[in-house]
Amino acid sequence: xAVAEQVSKWxxxxxxxxxLVSERALTGETMLLNMGPHHPSxxxxxxxxxxxxxxxxxxxxxxxxxxxxxxxKTIESKRYEQGVPLTDRMDYLSPMSNNMAFCMAIEKLxxxxxxxxxxxxxxxLLEMSRIASHLVWLGTHALDLGxxxxxxxxxxxxxxxxxxxxxxxxxxxxxxxxRPGGVWRDLTPDFLPTLEGFLDIxxxxxxxxxxxxxxxxxxxxxxxxxxxxxxxxxxxxxxxGPGLRGSGVNWDIRKAIPYSGYEQYxxxxxxxxxxxxxxxxLVRIQEMRESHKIIRQAIKKLETAKGGxxxxxxxxxxxxxxxxxxxxxxVIHHFKLWTEGFPAPDEEVFVSIESPRGEIGxxxxxxxxxxxxxxxxxTPSFMHISSLPVITKGYMLADLVAIAxxxxxxxxxxxx
Amino acid sequence: xxxxxxxxxxxxxxxxxxxxxxxxxxGAMWPLLFGLACCAIEYMSTQASNYDLSxxxxxxxxxTPRQADxxxxxxxxxxxxxxxxxxxxxxxxxxxxxxxxxxxxSCGGVYNNYAVVQGVDEIxxxxxxxxxxxxxxxxxxxGIVMLHEKxxxxxxxxxx
Numbered sequence: 001x002a003v004a005e006q007v008s009k010w011x012x013x014x015x016x017x018x019x020l021v022s023e024r025a026l027t028g029e030t031m032l033l034n035m036g037p038h039h040p041s042x043x044x045x046x047x048x049x050x051x052x053x054x055x056x057x058x059x060x061x062x063x064x065x066x067x068x069x070x071x072x073k074t075i076e077s078k079r080y081e082q083g084v085p086l087t088d089r090m091d092y093l094s095p096m097s098n099n100m101a102f103c104m105a106i107e108k109l110x111x112x113x114x115x116x117x118x119x120x121x122x123x124x125l126l127e128m129s130r131i132a133s134h135l136v137w138l139g140t141h142a143l144d145l146g147x148x149x150x151x152x153x154x155x156x157x158x159x160x161x162x163x164x165x166x167x168x169x170x171x172x173x174x175x176x177x178x179r180p181g182g183v184w185r186d187l188t189p190d191f192l193p194t195l196e197g198f199l200d201i202x203x204x205x206x207x208x209x210x211x212x213x214x215x216x217x218x219x220x221x222x223x224x225x226x227x228x229x230x231x232x233x234x235x236x237x238x239x240x241g242p243g244l245r246g247s248g249v250n251w252d253i254r255k256a257i258p259y260s261g262y263e264q265y266x267x268x269x270x271x272x273x274x275x276x277x278x279x280x281x282l283v284r285i286q287e288m289r290e291s292h293k294i295i296r297q298a299i300k301k302l303e304t305a306k307g308g309x310x311x312x313x314x315x316x317x318x319x320x321x322x323x324x325x326x327x328x329x330x331v332i333h334h335f336k337l338w339t340e341g342f343p344a345p346d347e348e349v350f351v352s353i354e355s356p357r358g359e360i361g362x363x364x365x366x367x368x369x370x371x372x373x374x375x376x377x378x379t380p381s382f383m384h385i386s387s388l389p390v391i392t393k394g395y396m397l398a399d400l401v402a403i404a405x406x407x408x409x410x411x412x413x414x415x416x
Numbered sequence: 417x418x419x420x421x422x423x424x425x426x427x428x429x430x431x432x433x434x435x436x437x438x439x440x441x442x443g444a445m446w447p448l449l450f451g452l453a454c455c456a457i458e459y460m461s462t463q464a465s466n467y468d469l470s471x472x473x474x475x476x477x478x479x480t481p482r483q484a485d486x487x488x489x490x491x492x493x494x495x496x497x498x499x500x501x502x503x504x505x506x507x508x509x510x511x512x513x514x515x516x517x518x519x520x521x522s523c524g525g526v527y528n529n530y531a532v533v534q535g536v537d538e539i540x541x542x543x544x545x546x547x548x549x550x551x552x553x554x555x556x557x558x559g560i561v562m563l564h565e566k567x568x569x570x571x572x573x574x575x576x
Contacts, residue, residue, distance in 0.1 A: 037500055038450060039479075045452060045497055066497045067453055070531035086526060092454035136457065139464075155464030162461075173454060173550055412453050415494075 021051045021059050030058055035400075037066045043140060043404070044411030046385065055396045060389045064382070067415040075375045079341035080106050081180060083375070088174040090377065091413035094133040096125050097355035099178035101377070104259060105364040106180040108349045110342065112316050115307025118182035119260045124195075124298040125168075125177065126260075126353075127291040131202075132161040133356035134284045138209060141281070141405045145222050150212055157205050160198050167191050181317045182310030192299065199292060206288055213281070223278035227391050227403035230275065237387035240380050241358025242283045243407050247275030253354040264301070265294050277406040284408075287356075316342045341370030348374075357381060357408050381413035434571050441485070441511065442564040448484035449477035450504065453491030455518040455550040462553040472560060481507040486563075487540075488556075492520035493533045505540045511575040513567070515559050516542045519549045 017025070017032075024030045036047035045066035051059035071090055075083040087102045088095040100122060107114060114122075139154035162172040167188050169175025177184050213219045229239065231247045244251055252269045254262040270286035272279025311317050318337045319330040344366035352361035358380030367373035384407040391407070392400050451459060463469045463477075478484040481504045493501055505514070516536050519525035522545045524534035536542060543566060546559035 037497065038504055044456075045500075066494060066500070067492070068494055068496065068531050069453075069492055069527055070529040071527075074527060074529050089454055089526075092457060136460075140460075152465045155461060156466060159461065159464075159466045172552060173458065 017049075020061055024053070024058070025051050029053075033397075036063075043409055046404070046409065046411055046414075048388070048400070048404075050397070050400070052397060055398070057392050057395055057397060057400060060392045060400070062385045062388055064385060064411070064414050067411045069412070069416060071416045072375050072377065076372055079370045080344065080372065081337075081341065083372070084179060085174065085176040087377075088176055089412065090416050091355060091357065091360070091379065091381070091410050092173065093136050093410055094129040094356045095174050095176075096129040096178060097353060097360055098377075099176060100126060100260070101351060101353050101355075101360045101362040102364075102375075103178045103180050104351045104353065105349055105362040106344070108351055109344045109347065109364055109366050110180075110316060112181050112311055112313060114182055114260070115305075115309070115311060116261070117302065117305040117307045118309050118311070120298050120301050120305045121183050121187065121309060122178060122260050123262065123265070124295055124302075125165075125183075127294045127298070128161050128164065128195075130291045130356045131288050132158050134288050135161075137284060137356075137405075137408050138281075141402075141408075142213065144401050144405045145219065147213065147216075147219065150209060153205070153208065153212075157198075157202065160194075164191060164194055164198070167194065179310065179317075181313065182308070184310075186309040187302075192302075195295070195299065199295060202292055203289065206285060206292075210285060214285075220278065222399075222402055223281060223406075224276060225274070226277045226395060226399045227406060228274060228276045229387070229391050233390060234275065234387070237390060238383035239358070239387050239407075240383065241354065241356070241408075242280050242287065243358060243380075243384055243387075245269065246272035246280035246283045248273055253352055253359060257352070259351070259353055265297050267294050277402050280406045343369055344372070346373075352378070355380065357410065357413065358383070377416060379413045379416065381409045381411070384409050385414055435568075437572055438568045438570060442567050444473040444476075445485045445513070445564070445567075446476050446478050446483065447474055447486040447488050448481055448504065448508070449479045450487065451490050452493065452497065453520070455490035455521070458550040458553060459488060459490045459517065459556065462556050467553040467557065469557075469560075472557075472564070474560070481505075482509060484508055485511065486513050486515065488515045488517050489521040489536045489540075489542075490517040492518075492525065492527060493536045493539070494531050495533060498533050498539050501536065502539045511570075513543045513563055514540055515544045515546060515556075515563060517546045517556060517559070518551055519547060522547065525549055 025032055030051050030053045033050045033052055035050055037045040047063040049061040050057055071086050075086050084099055087098040090098045135154040135158040139151035142150035165175050166172050169177040229247055231249045234244050234247045248271050250271060255269055267290045270283045272283050314333040318334050323330040324334055346366055346368045348365040350363045352359050361378035363376040364372055365374040392403050469475055487505055516522045521536045524532050544559045544563045546555055548555050
């Protein structure tokens, strides 16, 4: 039995697949093909079970969970501040966005104010990590479609951003720089000049990427009219971020539900028209330019922003090291915070922010003590993967690679 | 004429078979194109322009384990992924080496929980452990150089 043999390789009996694949697959008319979890172009450990009629995709069944790390459960056993480093490792292309969602949820739960300066620093870093994340996306997306050199250029610029993250947080990727009530440290003296130097050259680099791809006939053939998703369909499947805006839906949480002072910045939300791979590419390219604009405004805002880099509320934020030798009260606060943590009320909150991939939501339920009762993250990659069966239907197998990477899925973000 | 006249009379070079083979093995050690989590992004950085892994003859990532010499386990190995990693290792042709990149692959890292295998050495033998969460590209390069030194000390009898 050819089909039974084929299906047995998926580690599921044929009855498991009945109803999932078409009847033609059960008679052997169409072919079942396994893609992943080890496959170079699935951007991580995504497994897709495909039913193919020739080269045409009839059914696409995503199988996730190969990177399920139990982050949510582990955070439940940690105190609030200890949870921040774990959130770094969910969406590992933009760790700052995860930090932001988690810290915002804590701040909302315990009603902690963030000083204006800290908010500006946060916006600056969030936009930098948006650029860094889009650069990785651009490099790997182009690599998937056979354009090797864009990868090298995109990573060259990304290294400069990582160097700046390292200046602030001491780590290139997983800085855990955002903390409840602000950020870990103030900006270092050499940070802003380095950032200015980067911003001066960056727009020309984006033009370079566009020069390589946008009008390239091979690129256009591989991306235009491929993986089209209608706006209604995108909304119904919970697609967010550039995937949604590529279909022309004007939904950006930075504009719709502003956080961290985003309402004070002047920027556009780029929109696509057709909702295909090409439009999603254009949206991301344009978003990098808009992020550049926001960072410029944030640098200017930093000069006049009031307050410190972190809240002074000593019930939630430890005192600076220098204060420990001078005041008994500081020593007590320091001791209490590092041995017990701070209690949070038995309430539930939900916040959502716009990450480079889409909407990251954080649901946090306190239990009256220093540890959360339940933490849950609503992540964009999970929604995007669940929408793949709809988007890929009827396209060729080779287009699947383009479509999957155009949705910018990160499996750490999906499986957590 | 040609290259011989430029180089002059080089004479005869003698070496041992081990040295010659290990020279070849370290000079073109093809890694498997395999990424698990965050460390895979740093591995990509190592390959990209700034760190340029092709200096070590390793720019050619093979997508199939049959053609790969080196498995870089870059990221956390979960219980669901562990059989796949083991199968990939089994499918690689000898001689083969393994670098465990990052804390998660080396010992489980910060994830001491139900989902993560506490070190990839529970399922496959590891030659070099690289610490860091994630390790810097320089750290991975250090691990690769260390592996090369290890390979140079090997004799062909060990793999025969």
